[in-house]
Amino acid sequence: MVGFEKERAGFEALAAKVFAISVDPEDKAKEVQDEVSFPVAFGATREQGDAAGAFWGEQRGGIIQPSEFVVGADGKVIASSYSAGPIGRVDAADVIKLLNFYEERARKAAQGG
DSSP: OHHHHHTHHHHHHTTOOOOEEOSSOHHHHHHHHTTOSSOEEOOOOHHHHHHTTOOEEGGGTSEEOOEEEEEOTTSOEEEEEEOSSSTTOOOHHHHHHHHHHHHHHHHHHHTTO
């Protein structure tokens, strides 16, 4: 999450919002919240994770694995990532590149190109 904080200016330039949702209780989620400026929700349930299509690591006591989403202004998911561990998580700078790509594509479409 700190990587997203480091790219804060890039997200602000695109008027993009960042937030996190955690299964952790409030006190643990607050540890993350103290390091970032964006909202960090806590106490997500297994039912909520399942609704998002999250992957659960049963071999490690049923913990939720990282599930990351980029949602467009229309509320539709434009990119997602499901990881089975620390490898494969979305990089904040890559999200900014993706958002810039979509912005440029929309601009060209509006110009008839």
